[in-house]
Amino acid sequence: MKKKLGIAVLAVSFLAFLLMGTTQDAFAQTVNDYIISNQIKPAAIQNREGTFSEWFPYENGVGKPEGVVIHETADNNATAEDEVHFFNDNWPRIEAYVHAFVDNNEIINIHNTDYGVWGAGPTANGKFIQVELCRTHDYDSFARSIANDAYYTASKLLQYNIPDKPWETIVSHNQVSLTYHETNHSDPTGYFSNWGYSMNLLYDMIGYYYNNLKTTGSAYGINAATQEAINPNSTIKVNNKNGSYVPLVAFNNNQMTKIRNRALANHTAWYTDQTKDVNGTTYRRVATNEWVSTSYLE
Template identity: 40%
Template structure:
C-alpha cells in the first residue's frame, strides 16, 4: 500500500454510472494499438461515496478542479477493494477520489471537494485517482483503457480540455511525478515506473505518460466532444445516439458553468431534427431555478442530460441540457 506523507487538502469523487464507446488509439504505442485492435471498452463508473472523507474546497478563486492526477498504488499484492478499505482507514494521512483496475472504475468521494494525494499546492487543484497493479497483458490494457477514459470523463465533467502537463507544468493531465517536478509537495514519480515495467513485460515496449495522454486525448474527442478525426467510411451523417430515459422529479439551479453548454428541444444528437436555443432567450442566470422532469443517459458515451422547465405552469416550455449545466438539489 502506498503511504503518502503529504499536506492537507482533500476530496474524493463519484459520478453517475457511465459507459463509453471504443476509441481509436492515435499513438504509436503497442498498448494503445492493442486496446484499439481488441475493441476494448472502458468499464462503467461505479459510485461508492463514503461520507467519512473531509470536504474541503479547491483553491480560492477557482473553486473546482483544474486537472486530473494519475497515481499508482506501488503495491503488487493488493486488490482494488483492499486499497479502498485501507484508504478509508488511513484517510487522515492521504486519500484520492477514485480507484481503477482492469474491471472497475470506483469513485469513493465527491470530486466537488479536494483530495490529499500530492501535497501542497496540488491537492487544492486536481481530481486524483489510483491505479491498482495488475498482472497480465489483457488486464494491463483494460486498466489503461479505464484510466484514460476516466481521465477524459473528468476533464469533460469540469469543462477542461486535454493538455499534457509533463512538459511545462501547466496542463490538465498530470502524473504524480509531474506534480512533484513542477509544483513540489511530494517526491513520488508514479505511475511512470509501473507503466514502463508493465508495458515492457507484456508488450515488449515501455508504456509512457505521453502514450497515456494520447489515449486520453482520443477518448475525450471521440466520446465527449465529437470526433478528433474524420469519420470512417462506414459512418453516416445520420447516425444518432441511443438514449435511456428515466422519469425524474427534482428541482435544481443553473450552474456557474451553464454558459458552456446549449439548450435543446431533445437530447443532442438523439433525434434527427434537434433545435438549439440561446440562454438569453430564457433570461438565464446562474442560480436560476429549474424544474426537472426527465433524465436521459446516452448508451455509449454515458453522458447525462436533463429535461426541465423554468416554471411550474402546466404548459411551460421544456428544454434539454447537458447535466453540468444544472446543479440538482
C-alpha cells in the same frame, strides 16, 4: 586484440541497448493499439460516497478543478475495491485520500470531484482531480486498466470543460513532485516502465478517448454504436433567472431534500449521467447525490 575485442563488445552491447529500447517502444505502442483494435469497453464510472469528510474547494472554487493527476498504488496485490476499503477505513491515520481508483475491471469514484482531496501535496490538492491506477500482472489486464484510467481522465476533463493538454491539465504524481517539491513520489513512471509504457503513451490514449467522446459521445467514435459511453447531450448549462445561483437537491429512497451548503453558479456547464422524474419534475444528476431540476437549464 584485446582493445579491438573490447570495442566489439561495446558495439554489440550498444546495439542490444538500442534494440531493447525499440522493442519496449513497440510493445508499449501495441498496448494502445491493442485497446483500440479490440475496442476494449471501459468500465462504467461508479460513483460512491466515501468517508472522506474534508470538503474543501479548489483554489479557483467549488467545481473548478484544473486537471487530473495520475497516480499508481504501488501495491502488487490490491484491486480497486481493496484500495477503496483501505482508504475509507484509514484516511484519517494516513492523511491521504484520492477521488477514484481504477483497475482492469472497475472505475470507482469515492469523493465528489467538485472538491479537493489529499493526494499530492497542498498545491496540487488545490488544483487537480486525482486518480489511482491499480497494478495488474498480465498484458490484457494491464491494457484494460489503461483503458479505464484513460477513459476516467477523459471523462473528467469533459465534465469540467477542461482542455486536453498533456503536462498541463493531465500530470503524473512524478511531475507534481518535481514541480512543487511538496512530495517525493515518482508514480506512475516506474510502474509504467516495467511494462515498457509511459505517460506520453497514456496521454495519447486519453486524447483518443477525449476527442471521440467530445465529438461523438462514444469512446471509439461514430461507428462504435455498441459501446457504452457518455451521451453527447451529457453536458448541461444551468441558470436561475430568478436568483444568483442554481439550487441542488438530494434523494434518499426517492425522498427529496434541499441541499443547503452547495449550489451551482449561474451560466455554468456541468456533466450529467442520470435523469430522474419525481412528482412531475425532471432532475439531472451532476454529482454523486446532487441533482438539478431541468427547469434551470439554459
